[in-house]
Amino acid sequence: MIGADGRERPMVIVRVPATSANVGVGFDCLGLALDLTATFLMTPSERLEVVGCEERFRGEDNLVWQSYLDACGRLGTDTVPLHITILSPIPLSGGLGSSSACVIAGVGAAMALSGGGFSRERALELAVAMEGHPDNVAPALLGGLVSSFVDGDLTTSTRMDVAGNLRFVAIAPPYEVRTADARRVLPEEVSRETAVWQMGRCVAMVRALELGDAGLLSSACHDRLHEPYRAKLIPDYETLRSAALEAGACAFFISGSGSTMIAVADGDAAAARVASAFADACPGYWLQTLPANTLGTTVEVH
Structure with missing residues (x-):
C-alpha cells in the first residue's frame, strides 16, 4: 500500500x-x-x-x-x-x-x-x-x-x-447481557455432587464433539454451574431452548455469558429445521448456521 x-x-x-x-x-x-x-x-x-x-x-x-x-x-x-x-x-x-x-x-x-x-x-x-x-x-x-x-x-x-457432521445454529437477540451481571448471578460455592456431575459431562462433551455423537451430546449437555443462573438474564432462553429441542437439536447452550445462544444439530437437514424453528420463535433476530x-x-x- x-x-x-x-x-x-x-x-x-x-x-x-x-x-x-x-x-x-x-x-x-x-x-x-x-x-x-x-x-x-x-x-x-x-x-x-x-x-x-x-x-x-x-x-x-x-x-x-x-x-x-x-x-x-x-x-x-x-x-x-x-x-x-x-x-x-x-x-x-x-x-x-x-x-x-x-x-x-x-x-x-x-x-x-x-x-x-x-x-x-x-x-x-x-x-x-x-x-x-x-x-x-x-x-x-x-x-x-x-x-x-x-x-x-x-x-x-x-x-x-470437531466432527464435520455437526452444525452450530447461533441466534443473537438484539439485547446484551453484561459480563459483570452474568458473573454476579453465579453462586460462590457448589456442592461436591455438582462438581462430580459437571466433570463427567465435560469429558463426555469433548468426546461427543470429536466423534460427532449426537446421542452423547444430548446426554452430556446439561450444565449445573452457570446456565441455570444466567438463563434468567435472557428473556428468550426458554422459548428458544424449547424450539430448538422440539425441532431436533441434540444440544442447546448459552454462548459465553450470552445473549447469544447455540443449538447443535446433526447434519444440514436437522440444522435447517432448527434454524426455521428459531426464526419462527423470534423473527428478526440475528441467525446463522455454522460449522466449526x-x-x-x-x-x-x-
Missing part, C-alpha cells in the same frame, strides 16, 4: 474466527471456534483512523488499537499510528467473541509489524494477559475445540478437531 507521502507501507491482514466459550458444561474451560470470520486490515498511517465499525468505536479507545498498543509495550517495540479497517460479521450483542477478535487483531498487527513475525503461542500469551482468561482467545487463535487452564502466568491449551472453524487466526503482511 502506498501512503500519502508516496512511500510504500505494509498492510497487515488478520482474520479471526468467532468463538463460543463454555460450550455448555465446559464452564471457563472449553471454547469452540466457529466458521464466521472477522477481517482486520491495518496499515501504518500519519494518524489513527478506524473505519468499518460504529462511530462510538472509532476513537482512541478502540479495542483493536488499545490491544496493539498493549502488545507493543509487552513486546518492547515502538508504536505507530494505524489505519484500521474492521470487516466483522460477528454480532456485538455478546457471546461470540467479538471483543476477543479485536484483541487478537491488535496483537497480530503488533507482532507482524515488529519484524519478529506472528507466533500463535506468543500471541496466546499476550492475549490472555490482556483478556485475563483464555476461553475465547485460545480457540480463536487455534481453531477447533480448545480446552484451557491457567497456572500462574502459564496458559496450557489443548486443541481438538478449523483454521484459527491467520496473519498476512502485504
